[in-house]
Amino acid sequence: xxxxxxxxxxxxxxxxxxxxxxxxxxxxxxxxxxxxxxxxxxxxxxxxxxxxxxxxxxxxxxxxxxxxxxxxxxxxxxxxxxxxxxxxxxxxxxxxxxxxxxxxxxxxxxxxxxxxxxxxxxxxxxxxxxxxxxxxxxxxxxxxxxxxxxxxxxxxxxxxxxxxxxxxxxxxxxxxxxxxxxxxxxxxxxxxxxxxxxxxxxxxxxxxxxxxxxxxxxxxxxxxxxxxxxxxxxxxxxxxxxxxxxxxxxxxxxxxxxxxxxxxxxxxxxxxxxxxxxxxxxxxxxxxxxxxxxxxxxxxxxxxxxxxxxxxxxxxxxxxxxxxxxxxxxxxxxxxxxxxxxxxxxxxxxxxxxxxxxxxxxxxxxxxxxxxxxxxxxxxxxxxxxxxxxxxxxxxxxxxxxxxxxxxxxxxxxxxxxxxxxxxxxxxxxxxxxxxxxxxxxxxxxxxxxxxxxxxxxxxxxxxxxxxxxxxxxxxxxxxxxxxxxxxx
Ligand code: NAD
Numbered sequence: 001x002x003x004x005x006x007x008x009x010x011x012x013x014x015x016x017x018x019x020x021x022x023x024x025x026x027x028x029x030x031x032x033x034x035x036x037x038x039x040x041x042x043x044x045x046x047x048x049x050x051x052x053x054x055x056x057x058x059x060x061x062x063x064x065x066x067x068x069x070x071x072x073x074x075x076x077x078x079x080x081x082x083x084x085x086x087x088x089x090x091x092x093x094x095x096x097x098x099x100x101x102x103x104x105x106x107x108x109x110x111x112x113x114x115x116x117x118x119x120x121x122x123x124x125x126x127x128x129x130x131x132x133x134x135x136x137x138x139x140x141x142x143x144x145x146x147x148x149x150x151x152x153x154x155x156x157x158x159x160x161x162x163x164x165x166x167x168x169x170x171x172x173x174x175x176x177x178x179x180x181x182x183x184x185x186x187x188x189x190x191x192x193x194x195x196x197x198x199x200x201x202x203x204x205x206x207x208x209x210x211x212x213x214x215x216x217x218x219x220x221x222x223x224x225x226x227x228x229x230x231x232x233x234x235x236x237x238x239x240x241x242x243x244x245x246x247x248x249x250x251x252x253x254x255x256x257x258x259x260x261x262x263x264x265x266x267x268x269x270x271x272x273x274x275x276x277x278x279x280x281x282x283x284x285x286x287x288x289x290x291x292x293x294x295x296x297x298x299x300x301x302x303x304x305x306x307x308x309x310x311x312x313x314x315x316x317x318x319x320x321x322x323x324x325x326x327x328x329x330x331x332x333x334x335x336x337x338x339x340x341x342x343x344x345x346x347x348x349x350x351x352x353x354x355x356x357x358x359x360x361x362x363x364x365x366x367x368x369x370x371x372x373x374x375x376x377x378x379x380x381x382x383x384x385x386x387x388x389x390x391x392x393x394x395x396x397x398x399x400x401x402x403x404x405x406x407x408x409x410x411x412x413x414x415x416x417x418x419x420x421x422x423x424x425x426x427x428x429x430x431x432x433x434x435x436x437x438x439x440x441x442x443x444x445x446x447x448x449x450x451x452x453x454x455x456x457x458x459x460x461x462x463x464x465x466x467x468x469x470x471x472x473x474x475x476x477x478x479x480x481x482x483x484x485x486x487x488x489x
Contacts (some may be wrong), residue, residue, distance in 0.1 A: 047145035106133030106182030114142035127418025208411035217247035220368035229263035235391025240283035294337030360406035
């Protein structure tokens with residue numbers, strides 16, 4: 001038995017003990033996970049520093065803070081989310097108990113990516129634990145140090161039989177994918193997403209694919225360009241551009257291109273100093289393979305700002321490219337690095353046309369003071385998420401579903417969406433063995449009269465609250481009648 005097979009078998013066996021079905025047990029596991037983040041910040045931050053050159057504050061800000069918030073949200077709401085959900089009934093089922101009973105799926109495989117290694121690996125795990133599943137956790141091998149820390153720390157804090165960590169690269173992931181899971185939750189690029197889906201199809205395993213793509217950013221010439229560029233500069237160059245929802249490229253009218261370049265340049269200086277290479281808040285490209293990939297995109301473009309680089313340090317300066325054409329290399333795939341191309345367009349119509357020519361992106365950004373522009377952009381395009389006048393922050397709202405559409409992903413998560421995604425929402429109906437007469441209309445011989453009754457009973461839903469109120473009213477009338485008869489007459 002391979003190491004991967006053993007981990008899956010262990011998780012399945014632990015799931016079959018039934019201990020993860022107890023909501024109290026799940027809450028305790030989440031509390032332990034919460035402790036990991038309060039007690040082990042130093043180890044977490046040291047590894048992220050080595051992997052991506054993030055500061056300790058940066059690591060908390062962009063990785064663990066959101067996780068702590070997510071865990072608290074689950075601890076607070078889990079009992080309610082896991083409880084049976086009563087639903088509206090039709091007249092035929094009026095006297096029955098009809099409800100949705102969320103139940104665990106079984107063993108979930110969580111495959112993480114390297115760019116925000118804690119955020120994208122642990123968030124799905126929180127959902128898996130909360131929904132009562134076992135989960136095999138496979139961190140990305142690309143973030144070497146973080147993957148090791150996860151392998152060391154998770155078993156200290158949470159049930160290591162129910163939630164084993166498997167480290168390794170492509171061969172190990174592929175060996176995992178040969179095993180049978182009840183759900184696969186993958187975060188990474190769209191090419192590998194297809195490999196995951198193909199492997200899952202062999203077992204008819206459902207998948208959630210959190211993928212990437214080129215997220216466009218349209219700047220309306222009438223907006224406050226200075227504020228827009230400040231928010232875009234932050235969204236683009238955080239984590240050295242290696243953010244799945246980073247604005248990938250800017251679309252704007254030629255008349256504002258120079259102004260946009262100047263404002264972005266000003267913000268780069270303000271955020272990362274004159275020399276971002278020595279600025280502690282500026283990250284690094286994850287490895288030399290990705291460094292070469294990003295640098296190759298610069299070949300046929302005009303650099304307006306930045307461009308400095310150092311392969312030995314995986315450093316690429318925050319860079320802006322001007323007058324970029326849709327055919328340019330930088331426009332052929334998701335950049336996932338600190339290059340910001342500006343594509344001049346004649347206005348909103350051309351911007352929408354250009355966006356719709358590409359695959360559906362993970363995020364779409366529009367900066368405009370005009371609601372009509374914002375609404376047109378929203379209604380005439382499609383994307384995983386949509387944001388007006390800011391970047392990235394929709395990720396932090398747990399009440400919003402986070403996920404892609406089309407090439408940018410399948411399924412969504414965060415907060416209750418994670419819980420529902422990793423649960424089976426079982427439809428339940430409990431009837432009493434009484435009132436058999438009501439059922440006559442469904443038994444043969446089928447007649448038009450019975451069909452008429454069936455139409456009446458099935459096509460009418462019941463508002464239980466209203467019926468309840470009516471019943472109370474009726475009871476009051478009966479009591480009042482009795483009182484009148486006994487005492488008043
Ligand atoms: P990666 O290289 O770390 O790969 C992700 C996982 O896939 C790893 O665990 C790896 O072991 C596994 N893997 C890689 N190749 C494989 C193969 N051939 N067969 C089986 N498994 C394989 O991450 P990446 O793909 O470079 O991540 C960057 C991409 O992820 C970007 O496109 C980014 O937009 C996207 N992303 C999306 C989100 C989101 O929430 N939607 C978040 C982060 C990153």
